[in-house]
Amino acid sequence: MILDIISAVLILLGGVLSLAAALGLLRFGDLLSRMHASAKPQILGLLMVAVAIAIQYPAWSTVTTLAIVISFQLVTIPVATHMVGRAGYRTKHLRRSMLYRDELAEAVDRAEAREAAWERRKGIGTDHNDG
Amino acid sequence: MSQIVLDTLVVMASVLLASSAIIALYRIVRGPSILDRMIATDVVLASIMCGLGGFMALSGRTDLLPVLIVLAMLGFVGSVSVSRYVSKSDSMTPGAEVGSLSDFSSSDWHMPKESADGAEGHSDTETRQQAQSSVGEEWPDDVARGISDVADGPDAITVQEDEEPVTVGLDQGTDPGAVADPSAEPSVDPDADPEAQGEGLGTGPDSGPEDSDDGERTGPETDDDEGGRR
Numbered sequence: 160m161i162l163d164i165i166s167a168v169l170i171l172l173g174g175v176l177s178l179a180a181a182l183g184l185l186r187f188g189d190l191l192s193r194m195h196a197s198a199k200p201q202i203l204g205l206l207m208v209a210v211a212i213a214i215q216y217p218a219w220s221t222v223t224t225l226a227i228v229i230s231f232q233l234v235t236i237p238v239a240t241h242m243v244g245r246a247g248y249r250t251k252h253l254r255r256s257m258l259y260r261d262e263l264a265e266a267v268d269r270a271e272a273r274e275a276a277w278e279r280r281k282g283i284g285t286d287h288n289d290g
Numbered sequence: 291m292s293q294i295v296l297d298t299l300v301v302m303a304s305v306l307l308a309s310s311a312i313i314a315l316y317r318i319v320r321g322p323s324i325l326d327r328m329i330a331t332d333v334v335l336a337s338i339m340c341g342l343g344g345f346m347a348l349s350g351r352t353d354l355l356p357v358l359i360v361l362a363m364l365g366f367v368g369s370v371s372v373s374r375y376v377s378k379s380d381s382m383t384p385g386a387e388v389g390s391l392s393d394f395s396s397s398d399w400h401m402p403k404e405s406a407d408g409a410e411g412h413s414d415t416e417t418r419q420q421a422q423s424s425v426g427e428e429w430p431d432d433v434a435r436g437i438s439d440v441a442d443g444p445d446a447i448t449v450q451e452d453e454e455p456v457t458v459g460l461d462q463g464t465d466p467g468a469v470a471d472p473s474a475e476p477s478v479d480p481d482a483d484p485e486a487q488g489e490g491l492g493t494g495p496d497s498g499p500e501d502s503d504d505g506e507r508t509g510p511e512t513d514d515d516e517g518g519r520r
Binding site for chain 2: 182211
């Protein structure tokens with residue numbers, strides 16, 4: 160019975176995290192803040208629910224399947240979040256006035272300068288070959 | 291007694307999960323861009339996974355565990371594919387954020403200046419302009435430069451907000467990718483500007499700092515892959 164209550168408390172904590180993510184989606188202002196809010200139940204809430212399942216049914220098959228689920232989430236959620244943030248940066252879905260530092264802008268400037276230098280060099284090279 | 295406690299906990303957890311799914315659905319309906327909708331879809335999916343896990347823990351249906359794996363893979367594939375193929379043309383629903391939540395979220399999107407923001411934008415920007423001018427007088431010169439060297443200091447906010455007239459915003463509101471004329475936009479943000487023009491023009495070589503490092507880089511390597519010019 161104690162284990163039942165513990166697992167119910169863990170499920171409740173998963174629900175609390177999910178509600179926190181939803182409220183963050185509702186209240187926050189731009190894409191990056193919403194991404195920050197929405198990453199909570201995807202890993203931590205699911206981890207708590209998985210611990211609840213493992214408490215209730217401590218068999219090897221259950222625990223290993225839960226480990227597969229959790230490790231899959233741990234691998235894929237940062238990749239997906241990185242992709243979403245990158246697409247948001249490219250298409251300017253973020254508000255630059257809320258950023259204190261934009262370190263990616265420096266990298267983008269450097270890459271564009273390098274690419275411009277390379278294309279100019281390539282143009283000069285073909286002219287040289289032609290003449 | 292403990293049965294009552296258990297039932298109370300379960301009912302509270304289900305209410306929390308249902309309300310979080312409903313709030314995330316509101317963000318899906320209302321979200322200004324497709325990426326916001328994608329994040330809200332992920333939250334809906336996460337709450338579905340938590341609810342399914344709770345159901346498994348309480349009712350013993352551990353045969354539903356592969357469904358959790360399928361849902362996790364579904365969320366990953368969905369968000370990656372949507373964010374891979376998102377483009378600048380499907381920007382935002384126009385005027386979705388105007389006055390919806392608060393001034394915390396309705397003020398300045400960097401992207402397409404929302405055209406419905408015009409009427410109350412004027413008085414707002416005028417007051418902020420006065421405030422910003424007084425701030426600019428009282429700082430010494432090097433301190434002000436130091437603030438503006440920090441990528442977005444407190445005065446970069448006001449500079450960005452008040453130097454863009456609403457007419458330019460109306461011009462940009464229809465097509466966000468057509469910022470081809472650099473004279474048409476008045477000096478938005480010192481470090482965002484060349485990058486914005488470069489992406490607006492579509493190609494690299496006529497943008498930004500071209501004569502910084504010519505000599506040593508020869509190869510065609512780019513840190514930044516092809517996503518910048520889609």
